[in-house]
Amino acid sequence: MITADGVRVDKWLWAARFFKSRALAAAACDGGKVDVNRNAAKPAKQIRPGDTLRLTLPRAKKIIKVLALADRRGPALRAQLLYEDLTPPAPPEPAPMTPPVYRRQGAGRPTKRERRLLERLSRW
Numbered sequence: 799m800i801t802a803d804g805v806r807v808d809k810w811l812w813a814a815r816f817f818k819s820r821a822l823a824a825a826a827c828d829g830g831k832v833d834v835n836r837n838a839a840k841p842a843k844q845i846r847p848g849d850t851l852r853l854t855l856p857r858a859k860k861i862i863k864v865l866a867l868a869d870r871r872g873p874a875l876r877a878q879l880l881y882e883d884l885t886p887p888a889p890p891e892p893a894p895m896t897p898p899v900y901r902r903q904g905a906g907r908p909t910k911r912e913r914r915l916l917e918r919l920s921r922w
Contacts, residue, residue: 807844810864
């Protein structure tokens with residue numbers, strides 16, 4: 799139920815589809831994985847539109863601004879209207895390095911391609 803004070807943070811996180819169940823959302827709050835306006839949040843903490851949430855999810859950290867309140871879980875398209883994602887984009891991943899060339903001892907001289915790979919690795 800949405801009150802004038804707001805809605806519980808665990809209910810909102812469940813309604814906004816950040817967690818599959820309210821119990822998981824409450825456990826994340828109790829475990830210190832949810833901050834409301836840079837303060838640790840208990841599951842019963844009331845949130846309002848304009849509040850900023852910092853979530854530590856298993857695969858990423860998210861910064862969320864609450865745009866609307868909901869205490870019932872609905873379709874995913876409606877859930878996306880409840881918040882604005884303020885998470886900065888991830889830095890680009892560096893180009894993968896080629897693995898070092900493995901040569902058996904006594905295999906003879908390296909080929910031109912193997913020599914170039916060895917030279918490229920020695921520059922780093």
